[in-house]
Amino acid sequence: MKLILLGAPGAGKGTQAEIISEKYNIPTISTGNIIRAALKNGTEMGLKAKAYIDSGRLVPDDVVIGIIKERLAADDCQNGFILDGFPRTIPQAEALDDMGIAIDAALSIEVSDREIVKRMSGRRVCEKCGASYHIEFKKPSKEGVCDACGGALVIRKDDEPDTVLDRLDIYHKQTEPLKNYYSAQGKLITAQGQQKVEDTTKLVLAALSEI
Ligand code: AP5
Numbered sequence: 001m002k003l004i005l006l007g008a009p010g011a012g013k014g015t016q017a018e019i020i021s022e023k024y025n026i027p028t029i030s031t032g033n034i035i036r037a038a039l040k041n042g043t044e045m046g047l048k049a050k051a052y053i054d055s056g057r058l059v060p061d062d063v064v065i066g067i068i069k070e071r072l073a074a075d076d077c078q079n080g081f082i083l084d085g086f087p088r089t090i091p092q093a094e095a096l097d098d099m100g101i102a103i104d105a106a107l108s109i110e111v112s113d114r115e116i117v118k119r120m121s122g123r124r125v126c127e128k129c130g131a132s133y134h135i136e137f138k139k140p141s142k143e144g145v146c147d148a149c150g151g152a153l154v155i156r157k158d159d160e161p162d163t164v165l166d167r168l169d170i171y172h173k174q175t176e177p178l179k180n181y182y183s184a185q186g187k188l189i190t191a192q193g194q195q196k197v198e199d200t201t202k203l204v205l206a207a208l209s210e211i
Contacts, residue, residue, distance in 0.1 A: 001026060001080040001211070002101065004087070006178055007109035009056075009167040010116045010123065012193045014132050016109065016204050017084045023205070026080040029071050031064055031088075033130045056158045056167040058088060058174065065095045072101065088175045093182075105211050106182035107204065109193035113168050120164045124153040138197060 001024050005013040017028040035053055038046030045063060052059045068086050071077070083103075087093040096103070111119075122135040124144075128151025133140050140147050158167065182188040189210065191203040 001082075001105075001208075002103045003081070003208075004083045004103055004106040004182070005085075005109065006106055006175070006182075007193065008111060008113070008116050008171045009164065010120045011109040011111040012197070012200055013084045013109060015138065015197055016193075016201060017082045019201050020082055020204065020208070024080065026082060027076050028082045028084050029068070029077070029086070030084040030130075031059075031067060031086045032084075034067055034071070035059060035064075036130060054157050056163040056170065058170060061089055061091045061095070064088075065092060068092075068096070069099065072099070087178060090177060090181060093178055103187060105189050105208070106178070106187050107207060108179055108188065108190045109200070109204070110190055111193040115194055116168060117161065117164055120159045121161065123156065123159055125156050126151040127154045128152070 003020070005017055007013050014028075014030060014032075017030070020026075021028045032053075035046065035049045039050055039053065040046070045067070049059045049063065051057075058064075064086060068083075072081070087096055119134065119137075122137070124133045124135060124140075125131065126133075126146035126149060129146060129149045131146050131148045132138070133146075133153060140153065144153050145151075146153060157163075179188055189207045191200065191207045193200045193203075195203075
């Protein structure tokens with residue numbers, strides 16, 4: 001399965017991607033995680049992206065398209081993949097088409113802006129492996145410690161309330177038009193993401209079973 005996950009920042013793309021990835025045994029490619037890792041490692045690309053990511057703005061298309069081209073060429077992507085956070089603009093979607101990659105579906109996880117703002121204030125991420133938790137809805141076994149790798153859980157810089165509002169604005173202006181783009185290709189499917197994680201997963205898996 002070649003799947004794109006669409007949705008506002010904090011809609012639960014990463015959370016659901018983890019579950020789908022395990023069920024279908026395909027890797028998740030999160031441009032956000034790749035860029036944050038580059039930033040942490042101090043690579044040239046990471047340094048270029050820092051100002052964008054910290055302020056919640058989109059990293060330039062050519063940088064992100066380059067990342068995706070390289071990543072999709074890897075062996076583990078040959079049987080399918082989940083794109084979490086890419087494409088995010090029409091030029092990025094066109095670049096994916098130009099690569100000759102035929103996706104099976106673009107799944108949009110729908111959550112209201114009001115719920116997003118509430119959720120983001122409780123998100124905690126592992127500073128070592130990037131795994132995502134929530135202080136109320138997805139608690140780690142031990143407070144402040146990642147279940148997967150033992151790393152410390154921290155607040156993402158772009159989860160500050162003002163930055164979240166900016167990211168939502170950018171989402172509506174630049175990313176949401178992708179729903180029409182994929183709808184025109186007959187590839188758009190949707191799932192409500194407003195409910196608890198487990199309930200959202202049921203809706204997501206039901207939508208995927210229709211492909
Ligand atoms: P990225 O890391 O992709 O951030 P995002 O799209 O803003 O998405 P998030 O990771 O914030 O949210 P999510 O939908 O994965 O939600 P999650 O599952 O964590 O991108 C960050 C930045 O990188 C961008 O701003 C940009 O600068 C740059 N970038 C990345 N890709 C780019 C691209 N293609 N082009 C240009 N720039 C790019 O869930 C959120 C929280 O809610 C968690 O705490 C979770 O536990 C909780 N939660 C999840 N589901 C539920 C539920 N159903 N009920 C209650 N809580 C829930």
